[in-house]
Amino acid sequence: MLSDTSRPVVEATLPVVGANIGEIAKRFYSHMFAEKPELLDGLFNRGNQADGRQQQALAGSVAAFASFLVNKPGELPDHLLARISHKHVSLGLRPEQYKVVHDHLMWAIVDVLGEAVTPEVAAAWDEVYWLMANALINQERAMYAAADVDPDSVWATWRVVERIQETADVVTFVVERTDGSAASPALPGQYVSLKALMPDGVHQPRQYSLTRADDGRHRQFAVKRVHGRTTPDGEVSNLLHAAVQVGDELVLSAPFGEVVLKDTGRPVVFASAGIGITPMAGMISHLAQASATRPVTLLHADKSEEAFAVRDQVRADLAKLPGASLSTWFSAAAGLEAANQFSGAMDLSAVDLPADAEYYLCGPLGFMQAIRSALIERGVAAQDIQYEVFGPDLWQADVQ
Template identity: 55%
Template sequence: MLSEQSTPVIRATLPVVGSALGDISERFYVGMFDDHPELLRDLFNRGNQANGEQRQALAGSIAAFATMLVERPDVRPDAMLARIANKHAALGITSGQYKIVHHHLFAAIVDVLGSTVTPDVAAAWDEVYWLMANALIAAEERLYQEHRLAEGQVWRPMEITGRREETPDAVSFMLQPANGDSAGSFRPGQYVSVQVELPDGARQIRQYSLSAAPGTAHWRITVKRVHGGASPDGEVSSWLHRNAGVGDVLAVSAPFGDLVLPDGDSPLLLASAGIGATPMLAMLDHLAATGATRPVVVVHADRSPADHAHRDEQRRLVQALPHAGLHLWYEEPGDEEASVGQADVGALELPSGLTAFLCGPLPFMRTVRGDLLRRGVPAEAIHYEVFGPDLWLGQD
């Protein structure tokens, strides 16, 4: 909770600071990477830096957290912090790195806002930063402890034991620890980070959902090749598509992520678009493997049947569940059992008391969430996963 002396200062300066957060975050990253080029080379996603999405996500998360502190002081932003903490843990972020961020962030604030940053203003925003940072540090420490890992020590070598082309732009890799041990368990819906060394020596990291159920000796990830044009977007996915094969060893993190299948027998909605189907596949696979009888509504949208990764597998898993239904939409025709156009969850018959899970491009998730809210589904029952920086924060 924000202190009594800082609350009015944050409330008064939030419009000014909020409107400048885009410039502040840009200056912040420039300054930090000038002093610590290894962070851009080996930790931060260079594609998201090039297209500006990481700057937008940082600004959105700070604005959302500060706004909640002054407008809803009795509400803990657990969902937002949990999502960020899981992303950080999957990257091996350490508590000491928050001091680096603090130094460069406040230098950027002073640089952009100048004399507006009085000692009282600086102290109040310093309090906001450390409230958020310490909450994340504590959450990340709990995540490391759950995996019995030292802080930041999330990596282990995993061998590719299988490779399968799913579509022209999606390939699956089977992974097993290089020492021959079992891959270990995870919660359906979680993801891992994969670190690869690129030709320029950078060790770039990307997250990929585990796309099959836990319980086997290996894990499976499905990587969609991202066509990034002039920006470095897609440099890791493209490298994996071109170079990674059976017998190769990758650095892979422990599993993280808060979009996970809940226990019980309450109804579920699993709505995905494009490669967003991957966490839903792990959930469906787990439900089928455990003989679940709960009602499950599965929605998937894609460009065409040929672009739909794991299409036959998804259909087979839905058919294996006694109370599940599959609803498909493709932008291009080609499947007699699918509708043509954009997904329309608002037209479906949905069971009461459902929990919804969404994964896919942000416009798709916004549309589905809006349809569900209009149908009376409570906001707290709608969960989502974003591949990349969470641009939803501070905008919803």
């Protein structure tokens, strides 16, 4: 909660800070990396930096947090903080690195707003930052402890034991620990960070959803290749597709991710598009492994049947679940509609949805926005809709 001294200052300056937060974030990252280039080695995704997504996500997060402090005193945006914390611990972020971020962010605020940043304004926004930072530090400390890791031991070396060409653009990697130790259990829907050594000697992190329930020894994840771009966006996926074979070693984090399947027994509906099938595949695999009896519905949109990644595994797992159903929409299948198979974009009016269901969404941002809006219009409570964003969260629907 903001102090009585800072709250009116933040409330008065939030419009101008909010209007300039994008430029503040841009200058913050530029200044920080000029001073601390080592942060680009294994911690920050330079692809997200290059296309501006990380700057947008930071700007949105800070503005959303400050708005919460002003408009909902005594509350915190738990969903926002959880998303950030899970990403941070999957990268081995350390508490002391928040001071580095603080110094460069406050520099950027002054650099952009100039004389408008009086000592009182600077002190108020300093308080905003540390309220957010300390909330994240506390969450992350608890998450490290729960996973029985620290920022160093969060990483482990795994060996590729199987490589599956799912589609022309998607490869599944099955890996096992090189030291023979058991894998810490992953929750259904979680991801791991992968730290790849690039040809220029810089390590780059990416997150990949686990597509199958753990068996105690192996992990499995699928990687979609980003075409036409090798540096910086798509550089890791292209490297994995081109160079990583059975017997090669990969550095992976412990599993994290806040969008996990709830064990409520209620009907569950998964709606995915493209490579967004991967966390859904992981959740469905957990349900099949547990011989779950809750009603399961999978709705998936893709370019074609051939582009539908991990489809064989998903169909096999759904077949193990009593009454489970799959409906697909293929944009390249016009005129080829059959039972539970449609052409064009996903249309929820074409299928029956179970009452009192929980929903999980993953896919391109526009797809998730459209499906979530359609569900809200049908009377589904916002709290019953969870979504997974690949990369920085530029939507933050659950903090609005």
